[in-house]
Amino acid sequence: MNQVARAKQVKWAREILKSAGLRQTEARVAVLTILFSSRTPQTAFELHRLVSEQMKVDRVSIYRILTAFRRAGLIHHVADKGFVICSHPGQEEDAHLYLICEDCDSVEEIGWPNGLRESIRRQVLMPAHFNGAGPVQITGLCARCR
Ligand SMILES: [Zn+2]
Numbered sequence: 001m002n003q004v005a006r007a008k009q010v011k012w013a014r015e016i017l018k019s020a021g022l023r024q025t026e027a028r029v030a031v032l033t034i035l036f037s038s039r040t041p042q043t044a045f046e047l048h049r050l051v052s053e054q055m056k057v058d059r060v061s062i063y064r065i066l067t068a069f070r071r072a073g074l075i076h077h078v079a080d081k082g083f084v085i086c087s088h089p090g091q092e093e094d095a096h097l098y099l100i101c102e103d104c105d106s107v108e109e110i111g112w113p114n115g116l117r118e119s120i121r122r123q124v125l126m127p128a129h130f131n132g133a134g135p136v137q138i139t140g141l142c143a144r145c146r
């Protein structure tokens with residue numbers, strides 16, 4: 001990544017942290033920028049390795065950062081895969097819709113199409129007497145892998 005792109009990402013990450021009311025530490029900025037530039041989910045283990053290339057950081061700090069980011073709605077944990085950046089950080093939303101590519105492991109978070117959440121509630125959850133709010137994951141092949 002060139003210096004200008006990197007500086008832009010750092011600035012963006014600092015603004016995201018500020019608006020979420022989180023302290024702007026170097027490790028937090030590093031985790032956010034890594035997730036921002038990853039198309040695929042990153043595990044805590046992998047994030048620790050990548051941040052360690054930039055600075056000295058212990059694994060516990062990485063876990064704490066990930067917990068704080070999840071609580072603030074800046075990132076999501078995709079089951080069995082790892083962490084992804086939220087496509088709309090700071091906006092209230094209780095459930096998410098993911099398109100997961102089975103070939104390249106990329107995860108795209110998309111907004112709910114009009115009426116779909118209500119349809120799922122009425123046609124899937126209510127008949128099953130199931131109380132749930134997502135996330136909903138659709139697996140398949142992404143545009144690059146098709
Ligand atoms: Zn999100």
Ligand SMILES: [Zn+2]
Pocket residue numbers: 101102103104105106141142143144145
């Ligand atoms: Zn793919």
